[in-house]
Amino acid sequence: MSIHIQVQTDDFNVGNEHNTLCSNNKSDGAVVTFTGLVREFSSGDNVIALELEHYPGMTEQLLKSIAEQAQTRWQLARICIIHRVGYLALGEQIVFVGVTSRHRQAAFEGAQFIMDYLKNHATFWKKEHFKDSSNWVEFKQSDKQALGKWT
Amino acid sequence: MSIHIQVQTDDFNVGNEHNTLCSNNKSDGAVVTFTGLVREFSSGDNVIALELEHYPGMTEQLLKSIAEQAQTRWQLARICIIHRVGYLALGEQIVFVGVTSRHRQAAFEGAQFIMDYLKNHATFWKKEHFKDSSNWVEFKQSDKQALGKWT
Amino acid sequence: MAVGNAINPNDAISSAGKVELLFFGQLKERLKCSKLSLEITQPLSISELKLRLVSQYPHWQPWLEERELLAALNQTMSSSDEIVKAGDELAFFPPVTGG
Amino acid sequence: MAVGNAINPNDAISSAGKVELLFFGQLKERLKCSKLSLEITQPLSISELKLRLVSQYPHWQPWLEERELLAALNQTMSSSDEIVKAGDELAFFPPVTGG
Numbered sequence: 001m002s003i004h005i006q007v008q009t010d011d012f013n014v015g016n017e018h019n020t021l022c023s024n025n026k027s028d029g030a031v032v033t034f035t036g037l038v039r040e041f042s043s044g045d046n047v048i049a050l051e052l053e054h055y056p057g058m059t060e061q062l063l064k065s066i067a068e069q070a071q072t073r074w075q076l077a078r079i080c081i082i083h084r085v086g087y088l089a090l091g092e093q094i095v096f097v098g099v100t101s102r103h104r105q106a107a108f109e110g111a112q113f114i115m116d117y118l119k120n121h122a123t124f125w126k127k128e129h130f131k132d133s134s135n136w137v138e139f140k141q142s143d144k145q146a147l148g149k150w151t
Numbered sequence: 152m153s154i155h156i157q158v159q160t161d162d163f164n165v166g167n168e169h170n171t172l173c174s175n176n177k178s179d180g181a182v183v184t185f186t187g188l189v190r191e192f193s194s195g196d197n198v199i200a201l202e203l204e205h206y207p208g209m210t211e212q213l214l215k216s217i218a219e220q221a222q223t224r225w226q227l228a229r230i231c232i233i234h235r236v237g238y239l240a241l242g243e244q245i246v247f248v249g250v251t252s253r254h255r256q257a258a259f260e261g262a263q264f265i266m267d268y269l270k271n272h273a274t275f276w277k278k279e280h281f282k283d284s285s286n287w288v289e290f291k292q293s294d295k296q297a298l299g300k301w302t
Numbered sequence: 303m304a305v306g307n308a309i310n311p312n313d314a315i316s317s318a319g320k321v322e323l324l325f326f327g328q329l330k331e332r333l334k335c336s337k338l339s340l341e342i343t344q345p346l347s348i349s350e351l352k353l354r355l356v357s358q359y360p361h362w363q364p365w366l367e368e369r370e371l372l373a374a375l376n377q378t379m380s381s382s383d384e385i386v387k388a389g390d391e392l393a394f395f396p397p398v399t400g401g
Numbered sequence: 402m403a404v405g406n407a408i409n410p411n412d413a414i415s416s417a418g419k420v421e422l423l424f425f426g427q428l429k430e431r432l433k434c435s436k437l438s439l440e441i442t443q444p445l446s447i448s449e450l451k452l453r454l455v456s457q458y459p460h461w462q463p464w465l466e467e468r469e470l471l472a473a474l475n476q477t478m479s480s481s482d483e484i485v486k487a488g489d490e491l492a493f494f495p496p497v498t499g500g
Contacts (some may be wrong), residue, residue, distance in 0.1 A: 134440070
């Protein structure tokens with residue numbers, strides 16, 4: 001079992017991360033990935049960029065703890081979580097979660113669980129930049145509700 | 152909305168498919184992919200390869216129909232389904248499902264729905280090759296049960 | 303899963319003609335046959351057509367009477383009482399195992 | 402989510418010393434402060450420490466009394482009655498919005 005956690009300003013390459021999850025992995029037939037990108041979140045407004053900050057040290061520990069919880073619930077041999085911080089323009093990648101498993105359902109559920117917990121617990125804060133203004137993103141109740149299915 | 156369906160003997164590149172799902176896509180902040188690989192399925196036995204055949208024409212139509220059903224249930228702007236046929240060695244990629252959505256949950260559920268329906272309805276047949284023998288894979292009841300959550 | 307007809311059945315002036323039969327997966331291997339043209343003189347149900355095949359190839363009986371065998375008429379999953387006409391494409395196969 | 406202590410609090414011979422305060426996100430912007438060393442003379446609860454901060458920086462009051470404000474003591478999410486000692490790291494921040 002392996003867990004790879006990375007918080008970074010640099011972009012990541014989904015193809016490379018996928019290859020790493022699959023290589024020298026004799027037993028897992030299922031790989032599920034989630035990638036989050038900067039999009040026009042707020043209806044009507046035009047987001048041109050996001051700015052992400054985090055709590056260095058605590059974030060990495062929280063992500064590791066979320067991944068470990070996922071591994072106690074599902075048979076997930078490999079987990080990779082990459083989250084970017086800093087200034088991210090429209091279209092850029094924000095977050096990657098990739099998991100491998102022997103079983104399709106476990107891979108889907110494990111990846112979804114990690115994203116749901118990350119959204120609710122990982123110490124990141126997001127600011128939306130518009131053409132002439134910016135504002136901090138509010139916590140979404142729908143993210144809290146998403147946790148309901150795992151309890 | 153776009154649907155890309157491909158049944159092919161050639162390998163696919165997950166990174167490239169991911170790029171295609173994301174490029175010129177202004178509105179979708181969530182991308183979920185599933186990749187299935189040739190692994191040691193049967194406990195104890197050593198699968199060295201799979202052989203996949205399909206019903207040309209019918210398969211592509213079924214996959215398109217599954218993708219269309221997913222798009223009526225979830226807001227999935229782009230769907231890509233690639234399934235390989237022919238002789239596939241241990242470790243090779245078999246199937247790729249990638250979807251994009253505005254919403255994380257929709258992307259996860261849409262991709263999982265497509266895989267569950269593909270497993271139950273798409274006209275592929277799989278033969279496992281061992282060192283000295285081979286046999287056709289039996290239909291798995293667990294795949295039928297997986298459909299339960301979508302009805 | 304409903305799928306539109308891929309092959310338009312002839313609006314048969316005569317109802318006699320050929321049905322194109324296809325076999326896949328384990329069934330194909332057991333029958334040692336992947337396709338077959340069957341001459342019919344009038345429309346008949348899929349189960350009647352199976353009986354015709356069994357009378358013509360008696361050693362196929364155990365495989366064609368397999369309880370889990372599926373049939374697709376003109377590339378649409380079909381039940382055994384559906385009617386096959388000249389010009390149709392009819393496929394038989396075991397439960398699918400892709401993905 | 403339980404996380405082990407990242408910083409070992411000193412086994413204080415004297416209980417006086419510094420608490421390292423950190424502020425993140427919108428709170429950091431509103432306070433115009435990302436970190437602060439606070440001298441304490443004895444252990445006190447997180448809510449008592451907040452009162453100390455408000456008495457020292459009265460204009461911080463509305464932000465520090467924000468109902469949804471979260472606190473992490475030595476990088477572990479903590480409730481307001483937990484005790485802060487010299488050498489501890491204490492962070493305040495709004496609900497998280499990553500991913």
